Amino acid sequence: MLDLILETLDDTVSTMITVFLMLFITGIMTEMNVFQRVSFIAKPLVSISRLPEASASSLVISIGSALAANTMIARLKEEGHLTERQAFLSAIMNSVPVYFRELFTYQLAFVIPVLGIFVGGVYALVAITTGLVKLILVMILGRACLSDNLAQSSGSIEYHSDNNIIAASIKSLRGQSRIFFRIAALYFIMTFLVLYSSQRGILQSLDVHPIANLFMVPPDTVIPLTIYVASPKAGITLLGPMIQNGGISESKALIVLMLGSLFMLPVYSIRSLMPNYTSVFGMRLGLSLVAVSTGISVLVRLLVLIALLMATG
Numbered sequence: 001m002l003d004l005i006l007e008t009l010d011d012t013v014s015t016m017i018t019v020f021l022m023l024f025i026t027g028i029m030t031e032m033n034v035f036q037r038v039s040f041i042a043k044p045l046v047s048i049s050r051l052p053e054a055s056a057s058s059l060v061i062s063i064g065s066a067l068a069a070n071t072m073i074a075r076l077k078e079e080g081h082l083t084e085r086q087a088f089l090s091a092i093m094n095s096v097p098v099y100f101r102e103l104f105t106y107q108l109a110f111v112i113p114v115l116g117i118f119v120g121g122v123y124a125l126v127a128i129t130t131g132l133v134k135l136i137l138v139m140i141l142g143r144a145c146l147s148d149n150l151a152q153s154s155g156s157i158e159y160h161s162d163n164n165i166i167a168a169s170i171k172s173l174r175g176q177s178r179i180f181f182r183i184a185a186l187y188f189i190m191t192f193l194v195l196y197s198s199q200r201g202i203l204q205s206l207d208v209h210p211i212a213n214l215f216m217v218p219p220d221t222v223i224p225l226t227i228y229v230a231s232p233k234a235g236i237t238l239l240g241p242m243i244q245n246g247g248i249s250e251s252k253a254l255i256v257l258m259l260g261s262l263f264m265l266p267v268y269s270i271r272s273l274m275p276n277y278t279s280v281f282g283m284r285l286g287l288s289l290v291a292v293s294t295g296i297s298v299l300v301r302l303l304v305l306i307a308l309l310m311a312t313g
Helices: 002-031 034-041 043-048 053-062 066-078 084-094 097-115 117-145 148-155 165-199 209-214 219-230 232-244 250-281 283-312
Strands: none
Touching: 002 066, 002 165, 043 053, 043 117, 053 066, 053 084, 053 097, 066 084, 066 165, 066 250, 084 117, 084 250, 084 283, 097 117, 097 232, 117 250, 117 283, 165 250, 219 232, 219 250, 232 250, 250 283
16 A cells, blocks of 8 residues: 555656646736737637637647646636536547547657558548537637626736736645645545555456457457557557558458547546546536546547447458
8 A cells, every 4th residue: 555655646746747838838927918918819719609708728738738738728717717617518528629630749750650541531531520519619618608798707807917927926825725735636536546446456357358359359359459558559559560561451450449549538537537637626616527538539539439330241
């Protein structure tokens, strides 16, 4: 148990150092109105969704760090500038840029070279589609659940620009300290629970063999499929050579990838998304965000899997 606590503490400290720096720097830039000056980039999307102007600033921040953007949203909600619905939709929107960022840093740099243009390209397209579905959902729900008057009344949040970086740093430190300590405490608790579950084998107890047999994937792909659930990069690395030497067809490879995603995404959400979202937004709103975000990702891949099975059946 002591080893588990020390491992949790080590993971929490290393992560929270990054979080603190991101919060501190974001706070300084907010106090100096940096984000408000560039928020016009995201204003059309935010306006369509009937979200307040502050959501445009957070969307710009999320291009660099979704965690920093969500922390800004949580702080504004805590201060009464945003309603819970606005915070929820803003957080979902903040998760969209990562899909487009990973197109260059992950899909084009790793996935497509390993899996080939067709399989890797479809895999990348599925990821981009997931981001677009989230964005469209925010727009639809925003127009259905939010009013223009509410967006306008909470949209103009006044930040007094301070060109003095020392004064801005002090204000940032004061403003972000409370939410940082709450994030650190909840992150420690959630990380401990996840590590404890992993140590007990709860997260590793998924047996993909029956599912693999049900979807009639080749027996020799069960190992890459199983490894993909634990580590997508490792699974893709094993699957790549099988595609290149003709050991598995491209359509079957895509079925394996989509099938693996159905197992991998819930595990990833428990390990990563749940500690992040619950530590920033609290248990109720955080778990709702995890459920919706994971549900969208799983649904997109399930639909692609069904389409592949119909095409190859």
